[in-house]
Structures are given as structure tokens and as C-alpha cells.
Amino acid sequence: MNMKNFLIVCAIALIGLTATAQNKNARAVMDVDGVCGMCKVRIEKGAIKTKGVKSAVWDIESKQLSVIYDERKTDLATISQSVANVGHDTKEVKATDEAYNSVHPCCLYRDEKVQEDHKN
Numbered sequence: 001m002n003m004k005n006f007l008i009v010c011a012i013a014l015i016g017l018t019a020t021a022q023n024k025n026a027r028a029v030m031d032v033d034g035v036c037g038m039c040k041v042r043i044e045k046g047a048i049k050t051k052g053v054k055s056a057v058w059d060i061e062s063k064q065l066s067v068i069y070d071e072r073k074t075d076l077a078t079i080s081q082s083v084a085n086v087g088h089d090t091k092e093v094k095a096t097d098e099a100y101n102s103v104h105p106c107c108l109y110r111d112e113k114v115q116e117d118h119k120n
Contacts, residue, residue, distance in 0.1 A: 022071035025054070030080060032058060032065045033089040035109045035118040042103065046086035050079050065090075 032043050040058050043065060047056035052073025058065045067079060077092060084093040087103040089110075100110065108114045 024070045046083045050082040
């Protein structure tokens with residue numbers, strides 16, 4: 001094999017490796033609907049129970065869930081679905097009516113009156 005062919009093979013191999021490399025400590029932020037501390041606990045538990053999620057912190061004010069996860073074990077779509085399964089909407093997945101209605105009455109974030117009550 002001549003030097004030119006060797007370099008081409010090496011370049012292709014490196015491109016392949018970087019394209020398939022997955023981060024075991026990937027970080028992401030996603031919007032999740034909720035209104036209170038009980039929502040925070042539920043959202044974080046829903047996310048952390050997802051295999052591969054190492055950390056999940058939801059901020060009540062910004063409505064953002066910050067996660068650290070292993071891309072080899074899960075992805076953002078799966079994490080979004082896990083959060084929706086416990087009753088909270090994300091931009092990617094809306095909770096089913098059954099899941100939403102299972103949350104505590106003070107956590108019914110789709111209700112404008114509940115939202116107003118939590119602003120005070």
C-alpha cells in the first residue's frame with residue numbers, strides 16, 4: 001500500500017470513529033411544563049429513572065430540565081417520554097390525559113388558574 005492510499009484509509013477510519021463516538025456524559029437542557037416543588041420532584045424522578053440518566057435537575061422558574069446522560073444507553077426522546085409518562089409535557093412529547101390527570105390537583109399546570117395561583 002502506498003502512502004497516499006494509507007492516508008486515505010486512515011482518514012476514512014477517523015471519520016468513522018468520530019461519527020459513531022457517543023458521549024457517556026452528554027449534557028442537555030429541555031423545556032418541561034410544571035408549576036411547583038412537587039412537580040420538580042416528579043419531573044426529576046421521571047428523568048432519573050431512565051436508564052443512562054445520571055443527573056436531572058428541573059428549575060421551577062425557567063421550566064428547564066438539565067440532564068447528564070450516557071448517549072450509549074439513552075437519548076433525549078426517551079428522556080422526554082419518561083417525563084411525559086409521569087404527567088409533564090415537554091416540547092417533544094405531550095403527556096397523555098391519563099398521566100396528566102394523575103398528578104396532584106395543585107400541579108395541573110395546563111390550568112390557567114393553577115398557573116396564576118403559583119405566581120403568588
